[in-house]
Amino acid sequence: MTEAVDPDPGEDVPDDHVVPATVPSPVPALPRPGAVVGALPGLTRIAAATGLNATRWGLLTTLRLSRRLLQALRDPAAAAALAQELGVTVATVLDLARAVAGGTPVPQALARAVEVEEAQVVAGEVDERRDGSLRKRGAELLARSRDVWDDQQEHPAYARILEELAPDEARVLVLLARSGPQPSVDVRSGGPVGRVHSQLIAPGLTMVGARAGLRHVDRVPAYLDNLHRLGLVWFSREQLDDPMEYQVLEAQPDVLEAMHAQRFTKVLRRSIHLTPFGVDFCEAVLLADDGPPGGPGSVG
Incomplete structure (x- = not known):
């Protein structure tokens, strides 16, 4: 609705002219x-x-x-x-x-x-994205398994394993690959009559450090533990077929010292082997294609 207002007396305005009144806009109310x-x-x-x-x-x-x-x-x-x-x-x-x-x-x-x-919401979103990424990678892996043209020879874990190996550990692997399983012995107390009260005096004594030409022979137990963790070697409770291997080992100073640590001791013969995965790793990464240089048992 409009409201008529008086025009300016100084203007000539037609009789039927109507000027609309100005209506102020309402001020928005603040929310409660x-x-x-x-x-x-x-x-x-x-x-x-x-x-x-x-x-x-x-x-x-x-x-x-x-x-x-x-x-x-x-x-x-x-x-x-x-x-x-x-x-x-x-x-x-x-x-x-x-x-x-x-x-x-x-x-x-x-x-x-x-x-x-x-x-918790953020962690759930991260887990969801990670699960989705893993499922996507799994689907891609299965797709590659069906691809007859995919001729990848080397295992994808080989590159990661190389980053987790010490130089001396590589020499241990080469020794096992070229010379075969190595003897090891455990020295225990209690003598030959049962193992009820037997105590372990010295575990896993070997000649691996000397035979492989390691720089840090004192680290052999840690090296073997890491190689076992990576799935490259395994420790067998069975002894090797050649008893001469153990006669040489049992004549070493550290073995003799453990054997004379107590009045009654006994020696348990064990062995150290490459796993099938370890064999493949050595052949693919550490050994030359033309065979072991220097003949069997040598470590170059």
Whole structure:
């Protein structure tokens, strides 16, 4: 609807002219705190609400939530109802209730619960992306297995294994590949009559360090442990067919010292072998195509 106003006396205005009146635009009203907080989800909404303690609404929300949390500790049904309302698990509600019952203010307890919930969400998203990536890589691997033109010869783990080998460990592998399984002995107490009270005096004594020409002979046990961890060697409880191998080993100073450490001792003969995977690794990575240089048993 328009309103007629008097024209300027100095102007000639037609008799039928009508000037519309100016209507001011309404000032937008600020949203109430409850309306803003109500748009937030779950624990975040409640945490924001209890943070508005300057208002009566926020204070009442804090008191009501405190009572409901304390009730949740006594009543499983109340805990389940509150968890459903907040969109969290019952365990989260109970943790929150215990914190409040222990004297933690509700806003602080809620802030902590929100941080934990957000961290779990982020971790879940990371796990989901990782699982999706693994499934994708698995599908690609199966697709390659059906590809008749895929002629990859070397195992994909060989490159990683090379990065985890010490130079001396490579020489141990070459020794096993060229000279075959190596003897080892365990020296135990108790003599030949049973093993009921037998104690291990010296385990895994070998001549691998000397035969392979290692720089750090004292590290042989650690080298063998790492090679076993990588799936390249295995330790057999069976002895080798040639007894001469053990006669030479048992004449070594460290073996003699262990044998004379107690009055009654015995020697258990073992052996060290390459695994089938270790054999393939040595042939693909460490050994020359034209055979072992220097003849059998040599380490170049």
